[in-house]
Amino acid sequence: DAGVIQSPRHEVTEMGQEVTLRCKPISGHDYLFWYRQTMMRGLELLIYFNNNVPIDDSGMPEDRFSAKMPNASFSTLKIQPSEPRDSAVYFCASSRLAGANTGELFFGEGSRLTVL
Amino acid sequence: SQQGEEDPQALSIQEGENATMNCSYKTSINNLQWYRQNSGRGLVHLILIRSNEREKHSGRLRVTLDTSKKSSSLLITASRAADTASYFCATGDNFGNEKLTFGTGTRLTIIP
Numbered sequence: 001d002a003g004v005i006q007s008p009r010h011e012v013t014e015m016g017q018e019v020t021l022r023c024k025p026i027s028g029h030d031y032l033f034w035y036r037q038t039m040m041r042g043l044e045l046l047i048y049f050n051n052n053v054p055i056d057d058s059g060m061p062e063d064r065f066s067a068k069m070p071n072a073s074f075s076t077l078k079i080q081p082s083e084p085r086d087s088a089v090y091f092c093a094s095s096r097l098a099g100a101n102t103g104e105l106f107f108g109e110g111s112r113l114t115v116l
Numbered sequence: 117s118q119q120g121e122e123d124p125q126a127l128s129i130q131e132g133e134n135a136t137m138n139c140s141y142k143t144s145i146n147n148l149q150w151y152r153q154n155s156g157r158g159l160v161h162l163i164l165i166r167s168n169e170r171e172k173h174s175g176r177l178r179v180t181l182d183t184s185k186k187s188s189s190l191l192i193t194a195s196r197a198a199d200t201a202s203y204f205c206a207t208g209d210n211f212g213n214e215k216l217t218f219g220t221g222t223r224l225t226i227i228p
Binding site: 004031033035042043045048050055056091093095103104105106107108109110 | 149151157158159160161164204206214215216217218219220221
């Protein structure tokens, strides 16, 4: 299995531009999580899906952020418009049917976003 | 908000020594997990301990859990240079959801 695949690995953009981050979870995993990691705030859960349905988006910082999961093998996290404070590493993770409460998360390698 | 707080924030030891990291959390948990993150990489799961367990071993890793003190420790024995990484504890709560909340991490450096 290829693991969780994220793209792009690095993105540098200017303030105000739209940013789209992509994630392909491990096949057969029913849960997908988006986390953001910064030095100041550590790892923050932004949103998670179960069977492609958003379950909890309380961590999404504001309306500029949106996430979708159109099918079991693909999810996007979009920031529009982007701001310098959005600079961070964004991680996607997936887990099996039992979910995070009884199982482990498998993380992608992350997308490092820099907004100038 | 951070559920777990790791202690110490950073730790440097000589290769071959044992490394101990601690994690404290605030709310009732279902399980506690430890993850490792190498620089510039994603997190990798190390071990999971359930709330009704007190100790668990996996290779050179030993994890303890004290629910009365809301704390856990991760011991890495006979450390190797390859163990250099950041280590995070993560908790799943008892509120019926599937969220894992991560602590602030301990940066471990093994000096060859």
